[in-house]
Amino acid sequence: MRPSLLSRIGLLACTALLLIWSLGPVYWALVTSLSAPIDLVSASPHFFPVHPTLEHYRQLLGATSFYEGSAVQSVWPQFSRALVNSLLTSLLATIVTVALAAVGAYAFVRLKFPGRNVLFVLVVASLAIPAYTVMIPLYRLMVSMKLIDTYFGVTMIYVSAFLPLALWLMRSVYQSLPLSLEEAAWMDGAGRTYTLFRIVLPLAAPGLIASAILTFLSAWGQFMIPLVFSPTLSTKPLTVLIPEFVSRNYVDYGLMNAAGMLAIIPPIVVVLFLNRYLVQGLMAGSGK
Amino acid sequence: MSSELVNSETALTRAGNASAVNSERMLGFAFVAPIVVVMGFLVFGPVLVTLWDSLHRVDPMRAGTPFIGLDNYRNLMSDARVLHAWLNTLAYVVFAVVLETLGGLGAALLLNRITWGRRWLLAAVVLPWALPPVVNAIVWSWIYNPSHGLLNSVLFSTGLIGAYHVWFNDRTTALLLVALVHVWRMLPLTAVILLAALQSIPAELYQAARLDGAGPFRLFSKVTLPLISGGLAIALSQSTVFAFNLFDEAWILNGSSLDTRSVLIQVYMSAFQDLRFSYGMALSVLVMFASLVISLVYVLRVYRETRYD
Numbered sequence: 001m002r003p004s005l006l007s008r009i010g011l012l013a014c015t016a017l018l019l020i021w022s023l024g025p026v027y028w029a030l031v032t033s034l035s036a037p038i039d040l041v042s043a044s045p046h047f048f049p050v051h052p053t054l055e056h057y058r059q060l061l062g063a064t065s066f067y068e069g070s071a072v073q074s075v076w077p078q079f080s081r082a083l084v085n086s087l088l089t090s091l092l093a094t095i096v097t098v099a100l101a102a103v104g105a106y107a108f109v110r111l112k113f114p115g116r117n118v119l120f121v122l123v124v125a126s127l128a129i130p131a132y133t134v135m136i137p138l139y140r141l142m143v144s145m146k147l148i149d150t151y152f153g154v155t156m157i158y159v160s161a162f163l164p165l166a167l168w169l170m171r172s173v174y175q176s177l178p179l180s181l182e183e184a185a186w187m188d189g190a191g192r193t194y195t196l197f198r199i200v201l202p203l204a205a206p207g208l209i210a211s212a213i214l215t216f217l218s219a220w221g222q223f224m225i226p227l228v229f230s231p232t233l234s235t236k237p238l239t240v241l242i243p244e245f246v247s248r249n250y251v252d253y254g255l256m257n258a259a260g261m262l263a264i265i266p267p268i269v270v271v272l273f274l275n276r277y278l279v280q281g282l283m284a285g286s287g288k
Numbered sequence: 289m290s291s292e293l294v295n296s297e298t299a300l301t302r303a304g305n306a307s308a309v310n311s312e313r314m315l316g317f318a319f320v321a322p323i324v325v326v327m328g329f330l331v332f333g334p335v336l337v338t339l340w341d342s343l344h345r346v347d348p349m350r351a352g353t354p355f356i357g358l359d360n361y362r363n364l365m366s367d368a369r370v371l372h373a374w375l376n377t378l379a380y381v382v383f384a385v386v387l388e389t390l391g392g393l394g395a396a397l398l399l400n401r402i403t404w405g406r407r408w409l410l411a412a413v414v415l416p417w418a419l420p421p422v423v424n425a426i427v428w429s430w431i432y433n434p435s436h437g438l439l440n441s442v443l444f445s446t447g448l449i450g451a452y453h454v455w456f457n458d459r460t461t462a463l464l465l466v467a468l469v470h471v472w473r474m475l476p477l478t479a480v481i482l483l484a485a486l487q488s489i490p491a492e493l494y495q496a497a498r499l500d501g502a503g504p505f506r507l508f509s510k511v512t513l514p515l516i517s518g519g520l521a522i523a524l525s526q527s528t529v530f531a532f533n534l535f536d537e538a539w540i541l542n543g544s545s546l547d548t549r550s551v552l553i554q555v556y557m558s559a560f561q562d563l564r565f566s567y568g569m570a571l572s573v574l575v576m577f578a579s580l581v582i583s584l585v586y587v588l589r590v591y592r593e594t595r596y597d
Contacts, residue, residue, distance in 0.1 A: 014398050015409065021391075022412045025472065026419075028438055029427040041436050104323045112309070113316030123323065126331050128579040130533050132555045132570040136565055137334035139343070160330035192315055217388045220532065221420030223536050239422045243540060253430045260423040267418040275411045278418070282477060 006175055026264070032258035033057070056258035078233060078241060079259065085230070086237035088151060088261075089098035090219040097166050097215045098208055100159070105170030106196050111184070120171075127164045131224050139228060147249050157229060158219045163220075166211040173207030174200070174286050210281030213270055217278075218264060238263045313327070335576075338569045351565075360570035370571060372546060373554035376463060377532060380550060383467035384474065384531035385524060391471065392478025392523060400486045409547035410483075417476035425540035428469045432456070432541070459547040468549050469537045474530050484521025486512070526585030529579050549577055579585040 030038060034049040035055050060079050107113070108120050138157065139148075147153030177200065185195045201208070223239045230236045242259045245252055270278060299418040342360055344353045364370050395413055399406060416424065431438045443449045454460040489512065497511050498580040513520075535552040544557055552575065559568025 004597050011398070011401060014394070015402065018395055018398060018409070019412055021472075022416055022476075025424075025431065026415065028431060029508050032430060053498050059486050068329065073555070076483045100322050100326070107316045107319035111316035111319065113311050113313045113320075116320075119324070122332070124414050125329055125580065125583075126327065126335075128576065129331065129335060130552055130555075130572060130579065131508045132552055132559070133338055134331060134334035135572075136559060136569060138330060140300035141329070141334065156326065157330060162325065167323070167418050192312070208322060217418050219290065219423070223422045230554070239420050242426065243422060253433070253436075257430060260426050264419050264424050267420070268415070271415050271418050275407070275414060276412060279480055280408065282414075282417075282480045 001148050005083055012268075013019065027085045029260055031258045033261045034252060035254065037254055057262075059255055067072065075245075075255075079238075081145045082236055082238045083262075084239040085151075085233075085235050086220060086239070087152050089158065089226075089235065089237060093153040093162065093219045094150065094212050094216045096155065097162050098162060098212045101211055102169045102201060102204070102208060103164035103196070105167050105174055105199065105283040108167070108171055109174040111192070120167075123164050124168055131161065135228060144227060149230055149232055152236055153237055154226060154229050157225055158215075158222065160235050161222075161225065162215045163216050165214055169211050169214070169281060169284050170204070170207055173204050177203055206277060207284070209274065210284065213274055213278050214281045217267055217270065301578075317505070339573060341566045342570035342573050344566055346569070348563050348565065358402050360567050361574070364571055364574070369546065370550075370551075370554055371549045373549050376547075376549055377534070377551045379460075379463045380470065380526055380534050380538075382469050383464055384470050385527045387467070387471045388527045389480045389520070389524065392482055393557070395475065395479040396482035398484055399483050413479055414476045416472050417474065419534040420570040421473060422540060424473055425469055425537045426488050428465075428472070428537075429541050432465055456542055456547070462542060462545075462548050466534075466538045466541055467531070469541065470531060470534055474527060474535075477530075478527055481519050481523040481526070484514060485516035489515045523577070523585050525583055528582050528586075532575070532579055532582065 030048065031049055034052050034054070036049075036051045036053045036055065038049050039046060059074055061076055062074050064168060142148050142157075144152050144191070145153075147156075178254060181199055181203070182195050185199050186192075190198075221239060222237070224234070226237050226240050230240060233241075238259070242263065245256050245259065343355060343357060345356050345359075391562075398411055399413065402409060432455050434440065434452060439455070440449070440452045444452060453461075455465055482513050482591055493511050493515075494507060502510065509561050533552060534550045537557075538548045538553055544553060544561070549557070551571065555568045555572045555575065557568075558564050558571060562568075
């Protein structure tokens with residue numbers, strides 16, 4: 001049955017609609033970030049920058065910049081600091097989470113020990129706990145351990161927040177691996193730990209990449225946790241810094257959109273180059 | 289899993305058997321120990337403290353933390369602001385679940401049909417999910433801007449509205465617009481889950497149904513829909529729980545305004561603005577139980593369904 005011309009046009013129209021819905025807002029933010037401030041307040045919208053300018057980006061990345069003729073202070077010191085904070089906390093949280101999930105999920109699938117199922121159910125059930133349920137006791141705990149506004153403190157909270165999903169995902173990955181390979185290794189006298197690190201983990205690499213991506217993106221986009229636990233620039237990430245541009249100057253949408261465009265570069269890179277793993281992670285993380 | 293253990297263990301002596309089981313236990317404990325420490329200190333411990341504190345009066349402004357039983361919970365039932373926030377959250381859940389399910393199903397069907405460039409279309413569809421919610425909210429608040437926003441100018445120039453609107457002046461519109469930003473971010477998840485379900489349907493089923501003379505509508509309702517019901521249940525539970533926990537979008541777009549205040553924002557306001565710690569904690573406990581129940585209902589349904597095959 002060959003698709004008729006009509007159904008082809010319908011398909012094309014639906015695709016166009018879906019693309020506009022998904023990419024339209026991102027494109028609009030890009031246009032805004034490249035537009036001169038005067039064009040942003042003009043009566044009719046322009047779907048491409050009329051007078052393209054890098055002014056907003058210069059304000060973020062340059063040493064000094066000019067705004068409507070007068071020199072304004074660049075926000076590069078704060079911006080670069082927050083960028084480093086975002087990268088460091090997200091990467092650290094990703095490494096620790098994936099390491100704990102890789103080893104822990106193996107134990108939940110292949111090793112027998114008392115309390116295994118109870119522990120697993122408890123950890124997965126914690127996915128349903130809103131961050132604010134634990135926020136106040138956690139805050140007191142962090143204050144008493146002097147971990148507020150430290151990389152270690154924020155990273156560990158991220159780990160505790162994103163570990164359940166990574167565990168859930170890694171468990172389904174291990175469950176789908178054939179047991180015969182491991183059995184063969186045991187027959188040859190290999191120990192459990194050796195088998196895990198030399199045979200199972202390499203096979204589970206796609207799952208490990210998927211959990212790393214999910215964890216990294218969740219940590220990169222986190223707002224509530226650093227809002228409370230990263231009060232100063234020593235650990236404050238981009239997601240907390242960018243909304244502050246509202247109150248600092250005035251609502252500078254050009255600057256905020258430019259900062260937003262820079263903050264979404266890592267997620268865009270992931271989606272462009274690692275989308276296969278991301279989609280696998282989303283499917284496995286929610287299903288099974 | 290247990291059968292393979294039994295097989296390999298029958299060859300061993302009884303003493304060796306016991307020590308093998310013992311060493312497996314020790315290894316199991318060692319592998320999950322870091323998880324127990326992290327989750328125990330940072331999640332389960334604090335949850336227990338929250339449960340305990342919600343039965344007390346914990347105010348940094350007032351001395352002492354007397355036991356007050358269920359008073360916090362009782363007061364929550366008659367607090368107008370809290371009820372208002374629950375209604376807002378209910379509206380978010382309804383808007384989000386309906387739009388995400390319909391939109392996600394449409395996107396999944398389209399992605400399943402398309403053969404050329406599916407990889408790139410999928411990347412475009414998934415992108416909003418990957419972006420930081422804060423950045424999404426900022427991008428959309430610029431689109432919703434009353435004087436220079438894209439929404440007003442597009443609707444005005446196409447003649448759909450006669451004058452520029454301040455969108456957040458009307459509660460229903462404001463709730464819908466906040467929910468729309470949430471839908472933009474979460475629709476990819478529903479689409480991906482449903483796409484996976486669609487791809488697991490064998491093509492022969494469609495051929496057989498077509499031979500029996502089924503049209504496109506009957507194909508969809510008699511073949512597609514029943515076979516993706518498992519995926520649909522998961523997608524529904526995910527979108528419900530995420531909409532239930534909506535915070536970032538409403539906070540960035542409209543701050544603490546009562547019109548768009550979700551339950552979690554109410555928790556934040558009670559605890560950190562009004563400084564009634566245990567009152568906010570009690571509300572967060574209710575949110576937690578509601579989330580757990582929603583997840584449980586769907587998980588049990590899915591579990592029962594998957595056991596048939």
